[in-house]
Amino acid sequence: MAQLITAADQLDFGIDDIPSMPLPTKVLMVRPLHYTVDYVINPHMADQVGKVDTIQAHNEWELVRNLFDQIGIEVRIIEDQDGLPDMVFCANQSLPYIDKEGNRHAIMSIMHADQRKKEVPYIEQWYRQNGYEVHFLDENKIEDFEGCGDAIWHTGRRLLWGGYGFRSSHKAYEAICETFEVPVITLELVDESFYHLDTCFCVLDEHTALIYPDAFTEEGLNLIHNLFDEVIEASKYEAVELFACNASCPDGRNVIIQQGCTDVNKKLRDAGFAVHEVSTYEFLKSGGSVFCMKMLLW
Numbered sequence: 296m297a298q299l300i301t302a303a304d305q306l307d308f309g310i311d312d313i314p315s316m317p318l319p320t321k322v323l324m325v326r327p328l329h330y331t332v333d334y335v336i337n338p339h340m341a342d343q344v345g346k347v348d349t350i351q352a353h354n355e356w357e358l359v360r361n362l363f364d365q366i367g368i369e370v371r372i373i374e375d376q377d378g379l380p381d382m383v384f385c386a387n388q389s390l391p392y393i394d395k396e397g398n399r400h401a402i403m404s405i406m407h408a409d410q411r412k413k414e415v416p417y418i419e420q421w422y423r424q425n426g427y428e429v430h431f432l433d434e435n436k437i438e439d440f441e442g443c444g445d446a447i448w449h450t451g452r453r454l455l456w457g458g459y460g461f462r463s464s465h466k467a468y469e470a471i472c473e474t475f476e477v478p479v480i481t482l483e484l485v486d487e488s489f490y491h492l493d494t495c496f497c498v499l500d501e502h503t504a505l506i507y508p509d510a511f512t513e514e515g516l517n518l519i520h521n522l523f524d525e526v527i528e529a530s531k532y533e534a535v536e537l538f539a540c541n542a543s544c545p546d547g548r549n550v551i552i553q554q555g556c557t558d559v560n561k562k563l564r565d566a567g568f569a570v571h572e573v574s575t576y577e578f579l580k581s582g583g584s585v586f587c588m589k590m591l592l593w
């Protein structure tokens with residue numbers, strides 16, 4: 296079953312056929328002491344260089360942290376590094392996994408932008424200190440891969456969704472599929488404003504996803520609709536300006552999301568989710584929100 300799936304006609308399983316995987320119980324967060332917008336590597340950062348209010352950013356980060364804590368997720372914290380202003384976005388430097396025996400693994404990223412490459416060893420060190428087996432992709436064969444920014448676990452199942460096109464190469468998923476022995480469904484990203492899969496695709500529970508449809512190809516949308524019974528769509532405004540799809544729903548019930556996503560939040564509540572709004576305005580300036588500000592762990 297460990298296959299790479301790029302088109303809906305390759306799907307020979309339903310979600311219930313995929314072995315289950317425990318839900319994450321922890322998050323790693325990186326305290327943003329050196330967070331700024333210093334360079335432009337995605338469209339959201341244009342015009343934002345030097346415009347981050349550092350104190351406000353730290354306050355917002357604390358509130359995000361409190362919300363994870365409140366919904367029962369244990370928060371682990373490390374500090375960021377001087378000269379690495381994007382390190383707070385700790386969804387990007389790795390992809391963790393728990394195998395069927397309960398052993399923990401992490402594949403380290405190959406960051407697309409030179410400015411972010413030095414973040415990876417700090418996260419690797421944390422994994423080593425916390426009993427994870429660390430794996431590397433072959434840099435001679437794979438150009439880039441930005442961890443859980445693009446690679447997203449299906450809630451409760453040993454199935455990975457892999458976005459590619461801007462920050463991660465399709466080739467990375469061949470290697471990940473082999474290393475973790477899980478099926479990977481790849482989704483091409485076509486709009487630069489949605490440069491990571493986590494900007495336009497959020498798995499809410501086993502049967503429900505929140506997406507921004509125009510960020511995908513028709514084939515991608517087919518794949519998503521094939522595996523999810525319910526697909527909630529975000530409007531352009533809430534997806535681009537408020538990063539609605541960059542929400543996080545670690546337990547299949549509580550959704551932590553940027554403040555003001557009125558339309559999406561109504562749809563989430565109608566579908567039975569508990570919505571927790573939080574301001575991440577200072578992080579939106581860098582092209583990130585709740586999902587990017589943490590790494591889900593077991």
Ligand SMILES: NC(=[NH2+])NCCC[C@H](N)C(=O)O
Pocket residue numbers: 336337340381384386387411443444445491493494581582583584586587
């Ligand atoms: N998973 C995410 N979308 N992370 C946000 C990363 C933001 C960061 N400024 C970058 O462009 O790399």
